[in-house]
Amino acid sequence: MEIQKDLLYTMEHEWIRLKGNRAVVGVSDFAQKQLGDVVFVELPTEGTELVKENTFGVVESVKTVSDVYAPLSGRVVAVNKDLETQPDLVNSDPYGKGWMIEIEVTDSSPEDGLMNSEKYTELCQQQG
């Protein structure tokens, strides 16, 4: 299982690549393994305002349907449209081509409540 060092993570297994006031969000390698083969990803439209910890989308796999949660508050500025036709990118490349949305962050301290890779590794070990 891969956990990338330069990313932040949530308890719900989303990852966040934070640069200035922009954040790219996806689900972790651990999450995609737990979900199994992803068959459908529902994402918000560009311009949607997100509130931290509220759901922003749905990931459907062969086994289950799960919500994905906004790790920070802000506005959606980009959505990975490739996932509409290739939901399997979430499985094959969760940190790369399987990214989900990009947020323009409005949180004043966006890192609050998020984990670094060491803390996240511990969480995965507990749940694994």
Add this chain to the structure above:
Amino acid sequence: MNKNTSSQANDSSVSVRGLVFNEPLLFEMGSPGRTAHSLPKCDVPEVELEALLPAEEIRDQIENFPELTELDVVRHFTRLSQWNFSIDTNFYPLGSCTMKYNPKINNELAALPGFAHHHPYTPEVLSQGSLQLMFELQEYLKEISGMDHVCLQPAAGAHGELAGMLMIHAYHAAKGTQRKKILLPDSAHGTNPASAALCGYSITQIPSDGRGLIDPKKLEAMMDEDTAAIMLTNPNTLGMFETDILKITEIVHKKGGLVYCDGANLNAVMGETKMGNMGIDVLHFNLHKTFSTPHGGGGPGAGPVGITNQLEPFLPVPVIEHTKGQYRLNTDRPQSIGKMKAFFGNFGILLRAYAYIRSLGPEGIKKVAQMAVLNANYIKASLTNDYHLPYSGPSLHECVFNDKHQLKNKVSTMDIAKMLIDYGFHPPTVYFPLIVKGALMIEPTETESKETIDQFIAAMKEIARRAKEDPESFHDAPSLPVVSRPDETAAARYPRLRWKPA
């Protein structure tokens, strides 16, 4: 076509042996000019179609439309019917779904011409028998549940949930203080949050405690005056009775909230206890589960909803009333949430449930719950050495194992479920409830004999042994059915929704 493979009939399987025919699609059969019947000679003047319809209303010939004889068609559908897996052919321990046997007398009564031909527009005065039957069914459901009122309209469990949640919404609206939140345990059926969301509520999850139950302390911390209701299932989806139910309902009521109980698991407790005595304000019944009406092939279902007096003004219309020896339909109810279903719900299904309740009587109803619990606990006790039991507390009518032991050999819940098909059993519910990783949820129901349950246990034990000794054999299982292991991922990712000529 029967393929002979390693996963063969043995002591633990329902003896599998036979001739199962591959069957092409109707579109792939036939020959031009064949027909199933011949029409008599036309005895009126013939008119060209073009003279009757404008050109744009006339479609082209359908390409490759199958032309078949009556025998072709009869064989085709009869063979397909033999591929079916049903409660009338096999044991079907699909957890939470309560696949009990549906007594044939129910169908016979529903087919009586007086009922079957009764048109829903027949005036009240000529519909007294049907109205009486529905009124009495409501009374029986009230008696069984301890609720003050019952409405039979909803067409399924989730529809009953929606009716209940709409009444809860109307109740708070009438008080002038609409609330925004619904609390739900993380073991809930997925329809619960959906029904609440349809009423405009947001959902907050209550994490289950180590017992698999709702922790009243956690609930107390989460319950506030913005919470319209809690939606719980009792017994819950682990088959466990919420032992703190009285505390739970008290906590919610104290803050002015209501308690919705999903009646999916009523089978386990009916006749033994009543939801009305536990502080439940709204309860739906799955007649197609608990009261033996058919539902394997898509129903139709029936999801009556029971409520307490405080919600009575909001009942769906029409309400069946019985005054001065006459049954009437009252639609003059200004606070009603409105109609939930055309006419009075799925009447044919209500009739079957009525027949079931009348056949069993109070003692029989109680015995149903007792036997359902006994059968599930017999399976649970018999398989605890073979499968991991994530929540080991007392459970009622179903038991939830998982694949923790088998995963060591890379055999998953899905593999176990598929392999079970080769032994002649329908797989249990898998990967639900969501709080159990790799869940295998087994509900035998009360209608199975000890012999059948013993065969199932033997098959499950054998599968556990094979998972250790021959895990490779699972990857292509099942091998005996006509369709063995479809690629579910590809089917979901790239669905082909209609057949086209090659």
